[in-house]
Amino acid sequence: MKKYLLLILCFYSHLVIAQIKPGMWRGELILHDTLSLPFNFEVKDNIAMIINADERIPATISLMQNDSILIRLPDFDAEIHASNFGELLIGEFFNLSRKEKNVITFRASANTGYRFSDRPEKTSTNITGKWKAKFDGEDDENKYCVGLFNQEGNRVTGTFLTNTGDYRFLEGEISGMHLSLSAFDGAHSFLFIADVINNEIKNGHFFSGLHWHDTWSAVRDSSFNLNDERSFSHLKEGYSKLEFSFPDVNGKMVSLADSEFKNKVVIVQIMGSWCPNCLDETRYLSDWYNTTKPEDVRIIGLDYEKITDTTVAFRNIRRLADRYHVNYPILFGGSSNREEAGKTLPMLSRVFSFPTTIYVNKDGTVREIHSGFNGPATGQYFEDYKRGFAKLIEEMRNH
Structure with missing residues (x-):
C-alpha cells in the first residue's frame, strides 16, 4: 500500500495545488495493506470540519513551506501533512504526543460522503x-x-x-x-x-x-452497569486531606493550602491535555464555573503529560485553557504514567484513570473521589452526571 501511494505521489507531483477543494471528503488512516480507518470531514474556507456522529471538530488548514497542506487538530498535538492533487490528498497523520508508532499513512478523496461503504448490504439486524x-x-x-x-x-x-x-x-x-x-x-x-x-x-x-x-x-444486557466511580481510588489510611504544590504556566507554585482555597469547596481535576475524556470534563467544568461564578467554590486542574518537557507541557496547558475558556489554575504535575502520577499525590491509593476528580470540603477534608467521566457521547449517562454533580456541589456548599 505504501509503495502504491509513493507511486501516485511521484506521478502527480507536478499537479500539487494549494487550496483544498470545498465540500465533503472521506479520509482514511492506513493501518495496514488491507485495513483502513475511515472518517469524514467537510472543507469550507480554511477549515476541515471533522465529523464523528454528532461531534464536529474544526481543524485548521494552512500551506506549509514545501507547498504541502497542513491540517492541524485543535485540541491535541496532532496534525496531517498532505500533498493536494485536487480531488485526492495523500500524506501522513502525526500524533506528536506519542513517542512510538505515531505516524500513519493518510489519504482522502473529495466528493465522498459515505464512511465505510457507498452501498452497504441490506440488513435485518438492529443493534439499538x-x-x-x-x-x-x-x-x-x-x-x-x-x-x-x-x-x-x-x-x-x-x-x-x-x-x-x-x-x-x-x-x-x-x-x-x-x-x-x-x-x-x-x-x-x-x-x-x-x-x-x-x-x-x-x-x-x-x-x-x-x-x-x-x-x-x-x-x-439492559441491566448491566459499571462499578461505582467512587470505588477505584481513596485516601490511604491516616489521611483525611489532599496536599500538593505544583507550578502554574507562569512558574508560580500553587498549593491547596493557599489562602485562595481556604473555606472553599474545591474541585481538583487530575487530567491530561492529551486525554479526550479529560477535555470533555474540562469543557463542562469550565462552562459551569464561568456561568455560575460561585464565590465559595474553586477548581484546580492538575495536568499530567506524556511529554514532560515543561515548555511543551505549559504550551499544551495554555492551548486547552484558551480553547475552553478556563478561568481557574491548571498546574503541571509531571508524567502521565499512572504510577508516576500517583507518587506526586502519595495520600491517594492510586491514580486509576484520567480524569480523576477529587471533591474537597470547605474544611479541607476529602468528600469523594470520582474516577473516569461519562461525556456527551453517553447521552443519558452524561445527563445523570450533571444532575449528580449539581446535587453534590450544593450539599458541599451548604455543609
Whole structure:
C-alpha cells in the first residue's frame, strides 16, 4: 500500500495545488495493506470540519513551506501533512504526543460522503440498545464495559462506557451482518469491526491507531452497569486531606493550602491535555464555573503529560485553557504514567484513570473521589452526571 501511494505521489507531483477543494471528503488512516480507518470531514474556507456522529471538530488548514497542506487538530498535538492533487490528498497523520508508532499513512478523496461503504448490504439486524461488551486484552477492572448503540437503517452511532471513561463519538454502519465503527479526533484513532450473529456481536476486533489491537464481543444486557466511580481510588489510611504544590504556566507554585482555597469547596481535576475524556470534563467544568461564578467554590486542574518537557507541557496547558475558556489554575504535575502520577499525590491509593476528580470540603477534608467521566457521547449517562454533580456541589456548599 505504501509503495502504491509513493507511486501516485511521484506521478502527480507536478499537479500539487494549494487550496483544498470545498465540500465533503472521506479520509482514511492506513493501518495496514488491507485495513483502513475511515472518517469524514467537510472543507469550507480554511477549515476541515471533522465529523464523528454528532461531534464536529474544526481543524485548521494552512500551506506549509514545501507547498504541502497542513491540517492541524485543535485540541491535541496532532496534525496531517498532505500533498493536494485536487480531488485526492495523500500524506501522513502525526500524533506528536506519542513517542512510538505515531505516524500513519493518510489519504482522502473529495466528493465522498459515505464512511465505510457507498452501498452497504441490506440488513435485518438492529443493534439499538444497551450491550455488555467484553474486551479480551484488558485487565479485570476494564474487561467489561457498556456498549450503547443507535441504528437507523444501515447507519450506526454509539459509544462504549468503561470504568475509566467513554470512547466518545463512534460512527459507522451495519452491512449485512458486519458491524464497522470508527472515530478520529486527533488523540483517538479508533476502528471497531465485528459480526452480528443471532443477536450477539462476535468476532470483534478493535484497533487504536498502530499501537493497539484487541478482540471483543458483546451481548444484549439492559441491566448491566459499571462499578461505582467512587470505588477505584481513596485516601490511604491516616489521611483525611489532599496536599500538593505544583507550578502554574507562569512558574508560580500553587498549593491547596493557599489562602485562595481556604473555606472553599474545591474541585481538583487530575487530567491530561492529551486525554479526550479529560477535555470533555474540562469543557463542562469550565462552562459551569464561568456561568455560575460561585464565590465559595474553586477548581484546580492538575495536568499530567506524556511529554514532560515543561515548555511543551505549559504550551499544551495554555492551548486547552484558551480553547475552553478556563478561568481557574491548571498546574503541571509531571508524567502521565499512572504510577508516576500517583507518587506526586502519595495520600491517594492510586491514580486509576484520567480524569480523576477529587471533591474537597470547605474544611479541607476529602468528600469523594470520582474516577473516569461519562461525556456527551453517553447521552443519558452524561445527563445523570450533571444532575449528580449539581446535587453534590450544593450539599458541599451548604455543609
